[in-house]
Amino acid sequence: MTISVAGVETVELSNEEMILSFLAEGGDDFVSGAALSDKLGLSRAAVWKHVETLRRLGYRIDAQPSRGYRLIEVPDRLTSLELAPLLSTRELGREIHHFETTGSTNAEAWRLAEEGAINGEVVIAEHQTEGRGRRGRTWVSPKGSNLYLSGVLRPEIPPARAAELTLLAAVALAETLREAGAPATIKWPNDVQIDGRKVAGILTELSADVDRVHFIVLGIGVNLNTAPRDFPPDVAEVATSLMAARGQPVPRALFTAALLTSLEAWLDRWADQGFGPVRSAWRKLSSTLGQEVLVRSDANELRGVAEDIDDSGALLLRVGNKLERVFAGDVEQLRTKKS
Amino acid sequence: MTISVAGVETVELSNEEMILSFLAEGGDDFVSGAALSDKLGLSRAAVWKHVETLRRLGYRIDAQPSRGYRLIEVPDRLTSLELAPLLSTRELGREIHHFETTGSTNAEAWRLAEEGAINGEVVIAEHQTEGRGRRGRTWVSPKGSNLYLSGVLRPEIPPARAAELTLLAAVALAETLREAGAPATIKWPNDVQIDGRKVAGILTELSADVDRVHFIVLGIGVNLNTAPRDFPPDVAEVATSLMAARGQPVPRALFTAALLTSLEAWLDRWADQGFGPVRSAWRKLSSTLGQEVLVRSDANELRGVAEDIDDSGALLLRVGNKLERVFAGDVEQLRTKKS
Numbered sequence: 196m197t198i199s200v201a202g203v204e205t206v207e208l209s210n211e212e213m214i215l216s217f218l219a220e221g222g223d224d225f226v227s228g229a230a231l232s233d234k235l236g237l238s239r240a241a242v243w244k245h246v247e248t249l250r251r252l253g254y255r256i257d258a259q260p261s262r263g264y265r266l267i268e269v270p271d272r273l274t275s276l277e278l279a280p281l282l283s284t285r286e287l288g289r290e291i292h293h294f295e296t297t298g299s300t301n302a303e304a305w306r307l308a309e310e311g312a313i314n315g316e317v318v319i320a321e322h323q324t325e326g327r328g329r330r331g332r333t334w335v336s337p338k339g340s341n342l343y344l345s346g347v348l349r350p351e352i353p354p355a356r357a358a359e360l361t362l363l364a365a366v367a368l369a370e371t372l373r374e375a376g377a378p379a380t381i382k383w384p385n386d387v388q389i390d391g392r393k394v395a396g397i398l399t400e401l402s403a404d405v406d407r408v409h410f411i412v413l414g415i416g417v418n419l420n421t422a423p424r425d426f427p428p429d430v431a432e433v434a435t436s437l438m439a440a441r442g443q444p445v446p447r448a449l450f451t452a453a454l455l456t457s458l459e460a461w462l463d464r465w466a467d468q469g470f471g472p473v474r475s476a477w478r479k480l481s482s483t484l485g486q487e488v489l490v491r492s493d494a495n496e497l498r499g500v501a502e503d504i505d506d507s508g509a510l511l512l513r514v515g516n517k518l519e520r521v522f523a524g525d526v527e528q529l530r531t532k533k534s
Numbered sequence: 535m536t537i538s539v540a541g542v543e544t545v546e547l548s549n550e551e552m553i554l555s556f557l558a559e560g561g562d563d564f565v566s567g568a569a570l571s572d573k574l575g576l577s578r579a580a581v582w583k584h585v586e587t588l589r590r591l592g593y594r595i596d597a598q599p600s601r602g603y604r605l606i607e608v609p610d611r612l613t614s615l616e617l618a619p620l621l622s623t624r625e626l627g628r629e630i631h632h633f634e635t636t637g638s639t640n641a642e643a644w645r646l647a648e649e650g651a652i653n654g655e656v657v658i659a660e661h662q663t664e665g666r667g668r669r670g671r672t673w674v675s676p677k678g679s680n681l682y683l684s685g686v687l688r689p690e691i692p693p694a695r696a697a698e699l700t701l702l703a704a705v706a707l708a709e710t711l712r713e714a715g716a717p718a719t720i721k722w723p724n725d726v727q728i729d730g731r732k733v734a735g736i737l738t739e740l741s742a743d744v745d746r747v748h749f750i751v752l753g754i755g756v757n758l759n760t761a762p763r764d765f766p767p768d769v770a771e772v773a774t775s776l777m778a779a780r781g782q783p784v785p786r787a788l789f790t791a792a793l794l795t796s797l798e799a800w801l802d803r804w805a806d807q808g809f810g811p812v813r814s815a816w817r818k819l820s821s822t823l824g825q826e827v828l829v830r831s832d833a834n835e836l837r838g839v840a841e842d843i844d845d846s847g848a849l850l851l852r853v854g855n856k857l858e859r860v861f862a863g864d865v866e867q868l869r870t871k872k873s
Contacts, residue, residue, distance in 0.1 A: 351832065353861050355694035358744040384744075398743060405697040405723075405738045406862040493690065522692050523745040 208279055210235060210245050211252075216280035218256065218266035227263035252276065273319045273342070273451055281452035286315030287346060287462070288455040294320040296338075299327050301398055301414040304345035308402070308410040314349040317455070326416060328396050335430050340420035342451055346458075348411040350466065354403040357411055358508045358522075361385045361399045363465055363473045364413055367457040368395050369480045372417075375450060377440040380482035383501065383510050383526050387417075388482065391528075392435035394418050415454070419445045470506060477504065483526055488512070492524035501526070547618055549574060549584050550591075555619035557595070557605035566602035591615065612658045612681070612790055620791035625654030626685060626801070627794040633659040635677075638666050640737055640753040643684035647741070647749040653688040656794070665755060667735050674769050679759035681790055685797075687750040689805065693742040696750055697847045697861075700724045700738045702804055702812045703752055706796040707734050708819045711756075714789060716779040719821035722840065722849050722865050726756075727821065730867075731774035733757050754793070758784045809845060816843065822865055827851070831863035840865070 208216065213235055217226055232239045246256055246264060253270030269277055275291040282288055290313070297303050300318040302325075307316060320343045326334035348360070365385040372379035377389050387395035398414040418436035426434050437445050464472050478484060483501045490497045490512060499514035510521040547555065552574055556565055571578045585595055585603060592609030608616055614630040621627055629652070636642050639657040641664075646655060659682045662675035675682055687699070704724040711718035716728050726734035737753040757775035765773050776784050803811050817823060822840045829836045829851060838853035849860040 354696060354740065354742065355861075357693065357742075361744050400741070400743045400748075401693065403693065403696075403740050403742070405700050405740070409739075522694075 209276075210237065210241075211249055211276055212279040214242070214245055214249065214264075215254070215266070215269075215276065218264060219280050221265065223265070225257075225259065225262040225265045229263075231264065249276075269446075269448060271447055273321070273447060277448040278452055278455075281448060283456050284315070284459040286313075287459040288315065288317045288452075290316045292316065292318045294318070296320065296322045296324060298325040299323050299414075300343050300345035301327060301400060301412050304347050304412045304414070305400065305402075308347045308412060312347045312410075314347065315459075316347045318345045319343065319451070327398060327414075328416075334396060334398075334416050335427060335434075337421050337425060341436070342415070342417040342419055342447060342454075344416075344451065344454075345412050345414040348413055348462070350408060350411065350462075352408050353406060354401055354408055355507070356470075357399060357401045357403075357408060358384075359465065359470045359473065360411060360413060361397050362470075362477050362504070362508045363461050364397045364399070364415060364458065366473055366476045366480060367454065367461045368397070368415065368417065370476075371450065371454045371457050372437060374453065375437055375441065375445060377437055379480070381477060381480045382528070383481065383483040383504065384508065384523075389435050389437075389440045391482075393433055394435050394437060394440070417450075417454075419447055419450060470508070474504060474506065474508075483510070483528065487529045489527040489529055490521050490524045491527070492521070497521065497524075498529070548615075549576065549580075550588055550615060551618040553581065553584055553588065553603075554593070554605065554608075554615065557603060558619050560604065562604070564596075564598065564601040564604045568602075570603065588615075608785075608787060610786055612660070612786060616787040617791055617794075620787060622795050623654070623798040625652075626798040627654065627656045627791075629655045631655065631657045633657070635659065635661045635663060637664040638662050638753075639682050639684035640666060640739060640751050643686050643751045643753070644739065644741075647686045647751060651686045651749075653686065654798075655686045657684045658682065658790070666737060666753070667755075673735060673737075673755050674766060674773075675755065676760050676764060679764075680775070681754070681756040681758055681786060681793075683755075683790065683793075684751050684753040687752055687801070689747060689750065689801075691747050692745060693740055693747055694846070695809075696738060696740045696742075696747060697723070698804065698809045698812065699750060699752060700736050701809075701816050701843070701847045702800050703736045703738070703754060703797065705812055705815045705819060706793065706800045707736070707754065707756065709815075710789065710793045710796050711776060713792065714776060714780065714784060716776055718819070720816060720819045721867070722820065722822040722843065723847065723862075728774050728776075728779045730821075732772055733774050733776060733779070756789075756793075758786055758789060809847070813843060813845065813847075822849070822867065826868045828866040828868055829860050829863045830866070831860070836860065836863075837868070 228239045228242055231242045250256055255268035257265040257267050274293045297320040300320050304318040322338035323343050328334040365381045365387055368387045369379040369381050379387055379389050382388055385397045386393055395417040400412045402409040420438045421436045423431050423439050486501050488501050497512055497514060499512040501510055502513050503511045505511055512519045512521055567578045567581055570581045589595055594607035596604040596606050613632045636659045639659050643657040661677035662682050665673035665675035667673040704720045704726055707726045708718040708720050718726055718728055721727055724736045725732055734756040739751045741748040759777045760775045762770050762778050825840050827840050836851055838851040840849055841852050842850045844850055851858045851860055
């Protein structure tokens with residue numbers, strides 16, 4: 196069955212996804228069996244069978260003969276069944292490849308993209324054994340409590356513009372974290388932090404020729420429900436989680452759906468209007484601009500004041516009288532300057 | 535056995551490659567069995583056995599008891615055996631993966647790179663069934679008479695700089711064609727032409743994250759010995775070959791070795807001095823600069839005078855009073871302007 200999202204596009208949902216969608220809409224109220232049967236074009240016995248399937252999958256659904264059905268609890272899992280009813284995207288996350296364990300979601304998405312995965316297909320894993328970060332680093336990926344997600348994107352851009360997507364993802368991430376109650380900021384280029392500790396990371400990889408990107412794999416790792424004490428000691432010093440920041444666990448499916456929705460909205464705006472709106476939003480969310488920083492890249496260290504990012508996402512660093520453009524590197528914030 | 539190249543690096547050559555190398559050095563003169571035996575540290579009987587192996591592989595080697603050995607003819611093949619004795623590169627082409635037929639040498643090199651191929655490994659095919667060109671086009675690849683080559687490169691650059699390699703390859707190609715006696719020029723960005731007809735093409739593909747290229751596959755197709763009448767009719771109108779241009783067949787191994795040598799020299803200069811020297815050489819070889827041109831990209835057409843290329847390889851096009859930067863597209867030359 197297909198439903199219309201935002202009155203524009205239609206997406207395929209299974210009967211289980213449809214039922215969850217209507218129950219989620221009902222909130223604490225009961226939805227009558229007659230209404231479900233009507234909306235799905237199924238017999239009331241068939242509706243009951245699908246509800247039973249959902250219960251076996253871990254959904255707690257209250258059923259009362261006179262009043263109908265009510266959703267009490269959703270299992271803490273990130274398959275299409277949990278996410279589809281919560282998503283209001285056209286393409287992003289409409290096809291979800293879910294893994295209990297994988298090497299890295301980016302490697303998995305890369306493989307799918309090489310086999311022809313379409314724009315918006317997403318890989319989610321409960322656990323990564325070889326989670327990767329920027330510059331060949333590892334991304335610690337404990338099981339079951341966080342979000343490890345990689346999306347396949349096929350924008351028609353030259354490879355030089357791929358860096359814009361990293362900043363775009365940082366904006367969507369920081370905004371989603373703020374809506375979830377944490378004061379997230381972005382350290383250039385794309386470290387998402389809460390109170391100076393890393394809560395999320397982004398790894399954007401691309402396959403391209405010099406004229407055109409073939410595909411992009413946008414990888415996102417977010418520390419959601421891992422307690423800081425459960426990180427390895429060296430990571431615990433510099434990392435935090437959304438749960439630690441707001442003092443209560445995060446419903447992972449809700450967060451993931453909100454993030455995918457925000458990402459797609461930003462991707463649409465970017466496709467329409469270019470990098471300008473992303474740049475403006477990034478500036479507002481940045482903790483780097485106005486600061487005296489030390490930037491380390493492969494061979495060099497540069498010390499200066501981070502003035503702005505330019506229209507390609509490069510950091511503009513005031514070093515003495517010169518304004519240097521920095522394309523890649525790690526930023527260390529030295530001290531806060533009044534701005 | 536290893537020999538020293540240019541007094542700096544050592545490369546591994548097989549005994550057959552060593553013998554061919556010494557015979558090639560000897561030119562029309564005989565090289566004595568004693569000298570070969572001495573240089574290779576092998577008995578004269580062992581030298582004889584290797585010469586016999588070479589003869590079975592198609593090499594014509596003259597042997598006279600009193601004078602020694604002389605190389606008469608080399609088979610028209612592009613394996614390591616033909617190329618290694620002619621190469622003076624450190625890395626490029628030192629490992630050659632030779633195919634009679636493959637889908638595309640770029641696809642093959644991409645696969646090897648993903649499996650860990652090192653900088654400089656090269657794929658050569660006698661025939662491509664799915665030869666690819668820029669912007670998703672096909673590259674007609676008849677069997678046995680031309681050059682279809684893809685190299686794996688691992689420069690430490692951000693993805694935006696990959697386009698420089700395409701212009702670098704065009705320069706190396708045009709120079710090698712000129713040394714072979716054909717008046718080659720470059721049409722922006724990287725069509726190598728003789729008298730306005732295409733003789734060679736370049737397809738540069740990259741795997742990267744936004745900070746750094748993982749690897750680049752530099753694909754080169756050169757029409758060497760295909761007669762224009764042997765191209766499909768639509769290709770014959772716009773294509774030519776080195777043989778057609780200079781009126782005699784091209785020794786493919788010599789051309790390939792010269793091209794790889796030139797490419798490595800340019801890659802070394804580029805690594806040391808950046809894009810500047812490539813840009814200067816490109817300007818001198820270009821047929822586009824100073825011309826009134828029509829540039830077609832996906833959505834637009836721009837008409838103007840091609841003034842220069844900038845320090846990233848983009849075309850600077852004078853349109854009325856404005857100078858437009860063009861990153862990708864196809865150039866049609868409208869008429870020659872006196873410059």
